Amino acid sequence: MAGMLRAIFLLLACQLAGEALHRLTGLPLPGTVIGMVLLVAWLALVPRERPALSAVTAWLTAHLAVMFVPAAVGLVEEGPVLSRHGAGLIVATTLSTVLTLVVTALVFRWALQRYAPESGR
Amino acid sequence: MSEGALLAMPLLWLTGTLGVFELFDRISKRCNRHPLLHPVLWSTPVLIGALLVTGTSYDTYRQATFPLSFLLGPAVVGLAVPIWAERRRIRRLALPILLSLMAGALTSIVSAVGVLALFGAPTTLLASIAPRATTTPVAMAVAGQLGGIPALAAIIVLFAGVLGAMVATPLLNAIKVRDYRARGFALGIASHGIGAARAFQVDATAGALASLGMALNAIATAALLSMIALLA
Numbered sequence: 103m104a105g106m107l108r109a110i111f112l113l114l115a116c117q118l119a120g121e122a123l124h125r126l127t128g129l130p131l132p133g134t135v136i137g138m139v140l141l142v143a144w145l146a147l148v149p150r151e152r153p154a155l156s157a158v159t160a161w162l163t164a165h166l167a168v169m170f171v172p173a174a175v176g177l178v179e180e181g182p183v184l185s186r187h188g189a190g191l192i193v194a195t196t197l198s199t200v201l202t203l204v205v206t207a208l209v210f211r212w213a214l215q216r217y218a219p220e221s222g223r
Numbered sequence: 224m225s226e227g228a229l230l231a232m233p234l235l236w237l238t239g240t241l242g243v244f245e246l247f248d249r250i251s252k253r254c255n256r257h258p259l260l261h262p263v264l265w266s267t268p269v270l271i272g273a274l275l276v277t278g279t280s281y282d283t284y285r286q287a288t289f290p291l292s293f294l295l296g297p298a299v300v301g302l303a304v305p306i307w308a309e310r311r312r313i314r315r316l317a318l319p320i321l322l323s324l325m326a327g328a329l330t331s332i333v334s335a336v337g338v339l340a341l342f343g344a345p346t347t348l349l350a351s352i353a354p355r356a357t358t359t360p361v362a363m364a365v366a367g368q369l370g371g372i373p374a375l376a377a378i379i380v381l382f383a384g385v386l387g388a389m390v391a392t393p394l395l396n397a398i399k400v401r402d403y404r405a406r407g408f409a410l411g412i413a414s415h416g417i418g419a420a421r422a423f424q425v426d427a428t429a430g431a432l433a434s435l436g437m438a439l440n441a442i443a444t445a446a447l448l449s450m451i452a453l454l455a
Binding site for chain 1: 267270291300307324336356361372379402416441446453
């Protein structure tokens with residue numbers, strides 16, 4: 103259990119450092135994303151087995167969906183916007199998602215054949 | 224205690240949100256996680272209905288459910304763990320990963336913002352759709368920074384996730400991309416966590432690459448949009 107507490111502390115400390123960097127340096131990335139990069143750096147600098155951290159982050163990722171329900175409910179205040187621009191939002195999101203899938207997959211395959219043809223899985 | 228006071232209790236809305244979500248999550252699980260049965264898609268309208276019926280303001284609800292929203296922060300930071308876990312594969316596939324990440328992130332931003340602009344949407348909406356390929360908490364943060372509407376960003380991201388998860392298999396078959404690494408990575412870039420969940424159902428390698436794509440795209444899209452915001 104002590105490992106769990108340390109893992110939670112590590113996550114919060116990285117987030118806090120990310121927020122501090124975001125505010126103090128004016129770095130425009132969101133504090134949480136800076137925190138993610140800081141945590142990758144920390145894992146690289148202090149390499150060791152971290153079963154508790156893996157367990158905590160796996161739990162958080164598995165329950166991500168319920169955490170953004172409160173934000174989604176905020177749509178209750180956006181009725182006029184949705185009825186006016188709903189069609190455009192649906193078309194733009196659909197086209198963008200399909201195009202992104204196709205472009206990413208094709209570029210990945212092309213680069214795989216060009217630069218890493220021998221790599222196994 | 225009066226009825227009004229109970230409706231203002233954080234405990235009521237927090238419990239209600241978890242309860243409603245759990246209900247739809249069970250239905251989703253029973254139907255083999257079909258993307259159209261994503262629990263957020265169904266619990267959101269039910270909770271909106273509950274707010275309207277009880278005459279509760281969104282502000283009251285938002286404050287009551289703050290403990291849930293708070294967890295989004297550490298969850299985003301925790302995406303570092305899959306990136307670190309995949310470090311050997313990242314080194315081996317550095318160029319395919321880097322090039323397709325950049326191509327995918329740019330395609331997603333430009334096509335979403337471009338098409339929506341053709342519909343004559345105002346800047347607040349363009350800012351809300353720009354981060355649509357990132358995982359929800361990052362999309363909400365980026366949209367907020369760009370002057371968009373975080374709640375709208377959350378719903379757009381959700382829709383993109385459900386759509387990607389549904390069309391990925393027939394679409395990638397049609398363009399004849401059969402490598403599971405390319406398929407998984409593309410799904411993670413285009414459709415974040417919902418895409419990754421779908422990829423894991425099909426193939427473990429595809430799932431791992433999809434999680435990696437989601438985590439890396441959170442950084443790439445946020446960085447690209449931050450640069451654009453600085454220049455604008």
